[in-house]
Amino acid sequence: MTAPTVARPLADLMPAARDLAEEVGGVPSRNRIMSALRVGAPKATALREALIAEAAEAETVPDPWTFAEPTDVPAPVSPAPAGSASGLGGPAVGSAVPAQVSPVPAEVEQVSPPVPAAYPPAEVVEASPQVAADGHPGTSAAPRRTRRVSVWPLMLIGLPAFVAIWAGWVGLGGLTGFGVVHPLPGIADGFSINTAITLPIGVEVYAAYSLRAWLSGSAPARARAFAKWSGIGSLAVGALGQVAYHLLVAAGIEAAPWWITTAVACLPVAVLGMAAALAHLMHDDAEVTR
Template sequence: MHDPTITPTAAPALQAKPPARWPLILLALPAGVATWSGWVGLGERTGFGVVKPLPGLLDTFEINTAITLPIGVETYAAYALGAWLNRSPRISASTRRFAKWSAIGSLLLGMLGQVAYHLLEQAGIQHAPWQVTTVVSALPVLVLGMGAGLSHMIARDLHAPDEVHAPEPVPEPAAEPEPDPAAEQAVAELIAWTHRVGDGLPPIPAGVEVRAPEGAPEMDPLCTSAGQHYRVMLAAGKVPSVRQLKKELRIGQDKAKQVHAHLTALADTRTLPLEVAS
């Protein structure tokens, strides 16, 4: 039998599997072959070719410098793209911005290089125009500078000290206003006036003392005036809240609590809140 008091524990959240990477191999192989052949062919038409990098040391060692183009341009494009899409919070916004635009620029250069090679191949041109030669010759230096710069920026971000946020200052509570006898007297007079004019109650004759019923604590004239003002509510067994007293009587928190205690005592007597005695 199922016990309703026992709540089943939540099942642990399943971790999503990373996407398979084998499709990247299928994408990279044909793209790599086409890119490699295109850049090598373009390099040979712009002056890149077989050189001896170590003359006098290894005269038999030769290398075709045309392979530097696909290695440099396409590798940097992939490297910058990875830095741009890296989700690490330690990578700064400036580093991501540099990686983003340099990756886009490298991909555009790669596309332009392929287009230039195929146009030259179709036209049967064995020597590229000087404009194409100038741009292609500058690519190794350009890629070296961008790669070194991006590498230093990433290293700077990863080794930067964690920022220590100082706690926000807690605002001090507002101090209660100092009691103002003149203001309290003015409030009392205003309450008496609204009591006489607005509530439709008969005015209190001159020389007549207003006293609280037995059991109510003795208070100042403001409490007595408040008892007159809220007599209908008190007769119904209701007491205005401290917030209502502060708003309607325009008094502070301490004074409102004092008046509230007086009105509560009047309401607890289960009689009229105030009686007029001659």
């Protein structure tokens, strides 16, 4: 006759279950616990849950950076009453009370965070002292005053050039069909004007205006670029007009060829278009900048 099996408590089975976990190298399965310890499924499940709980507690490591509040902080010492002596059981007046310092684990080291290699330290640039006009450093130099160029030498130089250019353009206009017209018929019949003067006024005045807009530095960037190339082109056209007039006069030609007449006839229209474009560029860019 077989003797009845006595149920063993979990506390008696835990050492064998721990030995089995060490042998397996982890928490064994329920079937492994049942076959190794000769227990039923409910008790094997309870043993396995107990092993999992012990493994979770063993893996939990306290954070060394977390310090607990000291519980043994002494109560603040009230100052001794007036008239009490230092030898009567109370602390002496003015004696220093040692501060309670919480212990710091030995394995914890205060390490400063490393500096990333991608951000090297900025270079220190020493400001050089200002040097005055007398050569002594540390003193601010006085601002220099610029003197304006006199206008009368420019007028003296430009007067003969104006006469030559005016005469050349008017003469070339006469060879290309420009002449005296009556712009106000029926209103002022006696008023007449020579249309040849439109050539020097238009071409040369625009050249001077565009050079002023280019070299002054006060015009916007797009307007300066347009003024630069259109001004240089106007000066080149003016030089070609003077060359054409003098060659025609020297050759004794009284009427210019058709291609010269065509080019000269288009000059007033071209000058008007360039002047309007430059004015629009200066106005529009100034509004955008503002």
